[in-house]
Amino acid sequence: xxxxxxxxxxxxxxxxxxxxxxxxxxxxxxxxxxxxxxxxxxxxxxxxxxxxxxxxxxxxxxxxxxxxxxxxxxxxxxxxxxxxxxxxxxxxxxxxxxxxxxxxxxxxxxxxxxxxxxxxxxxxxxxxxxxxxxxxxxxxxxxxxxxxxxxxxxxxxxxxxxxxxxxxxxxxxxxxxxxxxxxxxxxxxxxxxxxxxxxxxxxxxxxxxxxxxxx
Amino acid sequence: xxxxxxxxxxxxxxxxxxxxxxxxxxxxxxxxxxxxxxxxxxxxxxxxxxxxxxxxxxxxxxxxxxxxxxxxxxxxxxxxxxxxxxxxxxxxxxxxxxxxxxxxxxxxxxxxxxxxxxxxxxxxxxxxxxxxxxxxxxxxxxxxxxxxxxxxxxxxxxxxxxxxxxxxxxxxxxxxxxxxxxxxxxxxxxxxxxxxxxxxxxxxxxxxxxxxxxx
Numbered sequence: 001x002x003x004x005x006x007x008x009x010x011x012x013x014x015x016x017x018x019x020x021x022x023x024x025x026x027x028x029x030x031x032x033x034x035x036x037x038x039x040x041x042x043x044x045x046x047x048x049x050x051x052x053x054x055x056x057x058x059x060x061x062x063x064x065x066x067x068x069x070x071x072x073x074x075x076x077x078x079x080x081x082x083x084x085x086x087x088x089x090x091x092x093x094x095x096x097x098x099x100x101x102x103x104x105x106x107x108x109x110x111x112x113x114x115x116x117x118x119x120x121x122x123x124x125x126x127x128x129x130x131x132x133x134x135x136x137x138x139x140x141x142x143x144x145x146x147x148x149x150x151x152x153x154x155x156x157x158x159x160x161x162x163x164x165x166x167x168x169x170x171x172x173x174x175x176x177x178x179x180x181x182x183x184x185x186x187x188x189x190x191x192x193x194x195x196x197x198x199x200x201x202x203x204x205x206x207x208x209x210x211x212x213x214x215x
Numbered sequence: 216x217x218x219x220x221x222x223x224x225x226x227x228x229x230x231x232x233x234x235x236x237x238x239x240x241x242x243x244x245x246x247x248x249x250x251x252x253x254x255x256x257x258x259x260x261x262x263x264x265x266x267x268x269x270x271x272x273x274x275x276x277x278x279x280x281x282x283x284x285x286x287x288x289x290x291x292x293x294x295x296x297x298x299x300x301x302x303x304x305x306x307x308x309x310x311x312x313x314x315x316x317x318x319x320x321x322x323x324x325x326x327x328x329x330x331x332x333x334x335x336x337x338x339x340x341x342x343x344x345x346x347x348x349x350x351x352x353x354x355x356x357x358x359x360x361x362x363x364x365x366x367x368x369x370x371x372x373x374x375x376x377x378x379x380x381x382x383x384x385x386x387x388x389x390x391x392x393x394x395x396x397x398x399x400x401x402x403x404x405x406x407x408x409x410x411x412x413x414x415x416x417x418x419x420x421x422x423x424x425x426x427x428x429x430x
Contacts, residue, residue, distance in 0.1 A: 066312050
């Protein structure tokens with residue numbers, strides 16, 4: 001059985017969890033204690049992931065890191081959600097990269113600073129991040145006005161990657177993605193309807209925190 | 216012949232240029248006028264790249280965007296630099312994603328704000344970006360203390376991607392990567408010695424700008 005080393009506040013972990021659930025693959029959560037520094041410890045970096053990140057997937061003897069690598073591995077292994085043919089596979093990779101560069105990255109950092117970090121955020125940094133994730137959200141919303149999913153008419157790992165941080169409650173960011181970007185909202189509703197779908201706090205391990213609302 | 220739509224200040228364009236040069240593939244540069252808004256124009260986003268980014272590679276009738284997609288395409292097509300076997304290919308993808316998420320992204324933005332943007336940067340944002348790219352540089356430097364290239368003993372597209380912004384002059388960022396991270400410095404020296412290698416201002420189109428040094 002797959003073991004997903006993860007914690008419930010991590011949308012990067014959720015990207016993998018949601019795929020395993022929609023694949024109908026049973027998986028066992030293994031808690032990573034991010035908020036007490038586990039991913040920043042020398043031991044974690046030396047023995048688990050030198051990049052110091054979650055998630056980590058154990059697939060038998062194979063240990064994988066980076067959500068995009070794990071999603072690609074699962075798509076190939078199970079023959080689902082990788083895109084049909086070379087042209088679609090290139091599109092899937094194109095959006096995976098865009099997600100890591102501009103779509104997830106700025107929004108995830110904004111959320112962390114808004115409601116999860118110990119230190120209060122600097123409003124100048126928050127404005128910087130917000131302008132950037134709003135630009136990315138605008139580009140993706142426009143794309144989804146023409147297309148039911150990110151690549152064609154069926155879900156792929158590009159969708160699982162990009163939705164990772166968008167199912168968390170609005171109060172964790174103060175930013176109502178669905179209200180501001182209706183095509184993204186419609187797309188999230190389609191993902192929620194996939195058989196097996198669960199939200200991040202329904203499937204990932206660890207204790208839910210009270211958002212600090214300081215953005 | 217390949218046509219690479221690009222401009223000389225873009226390390227993302229350079230990632231592709233350096234690979235084509237080291238492959239020994241002739242290519243024709245097509246200038247993108249980024250600094251006069253070409254990538255932000257409605258026409259560019261509707262007809263060239265909805266993500267509003269450079270580079271764009273024309274390979275016969277195929278038009279590709281996202282440097283990581285282009286590098287992957289070229290590696291498969293020419294049977295070089297993609298990594299040997301599945302395990303190496305996963306490592307290559309892992310570092311391509313890390314590059315987009317944390318290694319190139321923060322440093323490229325820092326450089327843009329430091330010496331290329333019209334508006335003077337806010338020092339709080341610069342400190343935020345610097346802390347993040349320094350953390351990523353530390354992780355990569357540690358990795359390169361154990362390994363001649365990012366994946367194994369020979370160059371791959373992970374190297375071409377990650378070196379993209381590191382061959383620009385120090386005065387464009389005020390940050391001497393080679394001095395601060397000696398293993399990265401040694402690795403860059405190895406890349407410079409690959410047959411066909413040229414620097415970004417030697418191969419990409421457009422006019423070089425005087426850095427503004429405002430970080």
